[in-house]
Amino acid sequence: MGEGKSLPIIGGVAFFLMLPLIIVIAMLFTAMGSLGNAAECNSGGTEGAAFGWPTEKHEAAQGWDDDGPEKHTGLDYEVAKGSKVMAAEEGTVVSTEGDWIKIRHQDAAVETWYEFFESKSVSVGDKVTRGQEIGKSGTGTEGAPGLGGDHLHFELRVRTGENGTGALQPQDPTDSVGADATTGTSTCSCGGGPLVGGNNQEKAFNFFASNGYSKEQAAGIVGNMIHESSVEPARLQNTPPGQLTHPSEARGSSLGWGIVQWTPAGKMINPSMEATSNDEAKVESLEWQLEFLRKQLEGEGPLAEGPAGQQVKAAQSVEDAAVAFGRYFERFAGSNDLSNPRYTERKNTAREVFETFGGGDAPAGGCGAGNGDIVATAKMLAWDTPGHGKDEGDATEKYQRAMPDWNGSTGDDPFSDCGVFVATVMRMSGADPDYPTRTTSVQENYLRTSGKYDVFDDITEDQLRPGDILIGPGHTYLFVGEFNGYNAASASLHGHVPQAGNTYSIGQQFAAARLKNPPAPKS
Ligand SMILES: [Zn+2]
CATH class of the missing domain: 3.90.1720 (endopeptidase fold (from Nostoc punctiforme))
Structure with missing residues (x-):
């Protein structure tokens, strides 16, 4: 057959035939790269996956299969009916029809699809964050090799035409699904290392000033914190300064708890206890709570508050930052009224924080940011x-x-x-x-x-x-x-x-x- 002779020609032809596929693969990588907004702040260099796991079970019982005549175009997670189903990445819900929930991601050429629900807790148009619950899993039967019975079927779909147009084609998500940004104990910080400062207020200020916030913005956050809790991590609302209420005592309370008075207390305590295997001391530490808050403001974790973080980062002055944090994160009673005197108090306190702690350079390793330049x-x-x-x-x-x-x-x-x-x-x-x-x-x-x-x-x-x-x-x-x-x-x-x-x-x-x-x- 003269294979040796014809190989170069076949090779050449194959290359041209494969070009569209190569472009598709390149686009897929590019598209997935843009999804990584979870910002796992890992100066060490381990990369977070493009998508978090859609269920608490992380092993797929049935994987991608395009070998046989019958294909399986996603991953099946064998979870009991009623299990939590989570968005694999931030995005917007574009369909809840039939058995499905479909989420479009930041790159509009990429969607994740979820099939078989007992109940759905999102609607079309809802913005969701990575790890957010979108419903409870249900039961359904797919043709083999897909599963029957209780399970979640998960798909990654990518538009493979030019510039993100074309039909949404299923892609093998196996290597894209992994470490979930909502759990784990990231020690993330630009600066890393222990907290720096003579007291909790200064430590909190330095933490934000070295984690991507300007000093003005850090002061705005801490000014609020002082009014919320005096920056006392184990403080329950309506208790005097210095009185400790430990996580196990506070978690059932309807009141606020912690440095920013998460309300009700369990909202923050429950996921934190889970993530630390019930390490109370850790959950009531300043380090844990500052990092928890930082992730919230980055739009990560079970209590994502990305829009509030963006508002704070857009603030150019101490006063604007104090108002932004109060209005968009704390949302205290009466915060819709910008003439509320509580804003004046918080602005004044934030200014004091800035004058007291903002004189020196940001601590070593600080990222410095937010000055608009x-x-x-x-x-x-x-x-x-x-x-x-x-x-x-x-x-x-x-x-x-x-x-x-x-x-x-x-x-x-x-x-x-x-x-x-x-x-x-x-x-x-x-x-x-x-x-x-x-x-x-x-x-x-x-x-x-x-x-x-x-x-x-x-x-x-x-x-x-x-x-x-x-x-x-x-x-x-x-x-x-x-x-x-x-x-x-x-x-x-x-x-x-x-x-x-x-x-x-x-x-x-x-x-x-x-x-x-x-x-x-x-x-
Ligand atoms: Zn399936």
């Missing part, structure tokens, strides 16, 4: 020279810490992804907390349709302003003005981590996008 943030995260590699370890130490926190991409080479870098800068600086985490096409669409940006297609190099986002087919970077002899900062997928470089193809290949109302940069 795109240029300063980009320069802080990027090397000021070119020529660096593409791996995580090649990135500046600050970017290694900041990217997981502020972007969270865990897909294909996230540390060298251009869009991930621009998004990390936009989100971390506070200039635009809503900036899509990944893929230039998604970002370009956002820049052109969000209403927040002016987009200049025919711009010349000398018309650029520092902070402009340059975006074109397949690449995006930042114009930062003078930067150690260069004028731009960029990463390049598979090429290099964020670093200095020069602008090119302005107004031809690349349009410039400029925030219409940038937050005023502060020194």
Whole structure:
């Protein structure tokens, strides 16, 4: 048959035939990368999975199977009827028809589908967070190789056409489902290490100031905390300062408990006891509670409060941060009325916190963020020279810490992804907390349709302003003005981590996008 001779031809043909598949796989990785907003803050480098487990059982009884004539296009978890079913990643419920719940994720080309419910606790249009319960599992029969009886059938669906169009095709989710961001005992922090400070107020302030919040924002949070609990972790509402109420005593109370007075107390205590195997001392420690709160504000865990976190991170002053935390996180009685005198008290206390603890530099290892300054943030995260590699370890130490926190991409080479870098800068600086985490096409669409940006297609190099986002087919970077002899900062997928470089193809290949109302940069 002359195989030796024909192989190269077959190889060549096969390569072209396979091109669409290669693109599909690349898109899948890209799409999944953008889902990783769970930001498992892991300066150590272990990556969280793109999706959490949809049930408390983590082993699928029936896996993906596309070998035989009958296929199984998902994973079956054999859980008793009435078991908790959880969203595998944050997203929006797009269907609850029939046996199904379908959730569309941040990258609209990706959905997760769940089948067989006893009851559903979400409706179309609901926003859900990773790990949030969406219903109780039920019973159903699939054709073999799928299961019959009590179980949950789970699917990952991805649009495989150009730019995220086309039909939603099932993909094997096996390697994408894993460590659930809602459990586990992350010791996450940008700075890591023990709490720093002479008392609980200062420790709490330093914790947030070194975990991605500006000092103003940290003061706003702690100013509220002082009014809630005097920053006493074992304090039950309506008890005097210094009186301890341990988790097992407080968990049944309808009152508030802990540094931010989680109400009712069990709302925070129950998942914490579960996660620590009933370690009361840990649950009533300041460390545990600060980390629990930090994750809430990042939109993680069983009590996700991502929108409140974004409001705090958008605040530019101590006073605004105090109001944002009171209004969007604490939601104390009367908080809808911004003239409520409780706001004045909290603002004043936050100001005192800032004056008392905010004088020095943020503790070592702090990420520093939220000042609205795109240029300063980009320069802080990027090397000021070119020529660096593409791996995580090649990135500046600050970017290694900041990217997981502020972007969270865990897909294909996230540390060298251009869009991930621009998004990390936009989100971390506070200039635009809503900036899509990944893929230039998604970002370009956002820049052109969000209403927040002016987009200049025919711009010349000398018309650029520092902070402009340059975006074109397949690449995006930042114009930062003078930067150690260069004028731009960029990463390049598979090429290099964020670093200095020069602008090119302005107004031809690349349009410039400029925030219409940038937050005023502060020194
Ligand atoms: Zn199944």
